[in-house]
Amino acid sequence: MNRPPLAPDLLARFAALVGPGGALTAAEDVASFVEEPRGRWPGRTALVLRPATTAEVAAILKLADETKTPIVPQGGNTGLVGGQTPDRTGGQIVLSLARLNRIREIDPVSATMTVEAGCVLATIRQAADAAGLLFPLSLASEGSCQIGGNLSSNAGGVAALSHGVARDLCLGLEAVLPGGAVLDDLRKLKKDNTGYDLKNLFIGAEGTLGIITAAVLKLAPKPMGRAVAWIGLASPEKALALFRRVSAAAGPALVSFELIADRPLQFGLNHAPALVRPLAGDHDWHVLMEIAALTDERATRDHAEALLAAAADAGELEDAVLAQSETQARALWTIRETFPEKQKAEGASIKHDISVPVAAIPAFIEKAGAQVARIAPGSRLVCFGHMGDGNLHFNVSQPEPGDPADFMAREGAMHAAVHAVARAFGGSISAEHGIGRMKRDELAAMKSPVALDLMRRIKAAFDPNGIMNPGKVM
């Protein structure tokens, strides 16, 4: 889109709304706000606004609506679909929530925490822990991502199996609409059947309807400990059999069930010298599993050990190790958290974030793997993900040796083919990362005409002048 640069006097009017330190204009100051983690959609902006209060956000959106100035909300800038950065025109303003970062209240009796949108996820988790409770949303990016971004992208992460996704952990919301009106829906209620659930429209909207400024989060009891196991097995079918066994026995205490092909582990070992192979032998597939100790940690570990022994007897697994201490448990999780990043060192990559019904995971891997081999012969499948949620990061690295440009030229065809397989299983092309600009053009194939029409009408009702994150999602 050809958008004229923003006039200096308009930029000055916006800057005046946030006071000293709240507006960044120098190229070196705005640089980190215009590039996202994968460096795929470099953008430009003349102004980054960093409001410190909801009132300042409201004043910004009022002026933006009056002047039809596009606003790109940004949290921790860890999103993986290019939703949080401006386009290349320089005509969009970035609104960073980083300074809106107070924990307003922890209510240990109601088990809720009221936080501002810019609170970093790890800070929220630490605050809940200090209060003797758990905020279960957990992502490898939690040291940087912010709760406003988590809610706007409806993040999933490694504990969604037991606790649900970001949407399930939010009881109330405060949001600012284009025009500056503030929706104060900061309730702590589990039950509230009073008409349309407006907060849920902002969750997962990726900043296209308004700005989330605060939220009431649902806290859980803190487990007494955990049983964490790394398991080597022969195939996704075996992993599915193990998942059925463990989920039937552990129920909601099964927090994570992560499926990992050997290649991503190998990439991690190649490029992170501190990592060590968790099991002595080689295995084609791995599972990282965590069961929460709701009563006694020793008893939970014994239970997990018995489950693994039974699974070994049934031929579901080849080998397994159960962490004997919190240090060992953390070391196993570090392996899982480190290797996605290490894929970069293996050259160009094409990534998918799909979900299918859990039962279809093995068939999906087989059919989508055949499509990948057809479209990019010699490419390397780097499959891992939250199998218990039916969510795989079905990534592909370029052939080695190979030409990165030639490989990336196949990206569109590969996305189309892999996503078609996911859809054939009744799955989704975006399980947890969102649509952003990366998958915007594929949305029409995912949604029925009726659903698309409703989405367009909701967008028009909330944001008639189209100032909120234009070019993203729709």
Ligand SMILES: Cc1cc2nc3c(=O)[nH]c(=O)nc-3n(C[C@H](O)[C@H](O)[C@H](O)COP(=O)(O)OP(=O)(O)OC[C@H]3O[C@@H](n4cnc5c(N)ncnc54)[C@H](O)[C@@H]3O)c2cc1C
């Ligand atoms: C190493 C790594 C691991 C990851 N692991 C996971 C994972 O396991 N599960 C998962 O779901 N994601 C994962 N992600 C993706 C990412 O961390 C999540 O999408 C996260 O929720 C984004 O939060 P953020 O604060 O960084 O948001 P941003 O990236 O800044 O923004 C994301 C979207 O939300 C909008 N937005 C941000 N804040 C607001 C607000 N206050 N109001 C309105 N709109 C807003 C932005 O415009 C954008 O569209 C991972 C990313 C990395 C880099």
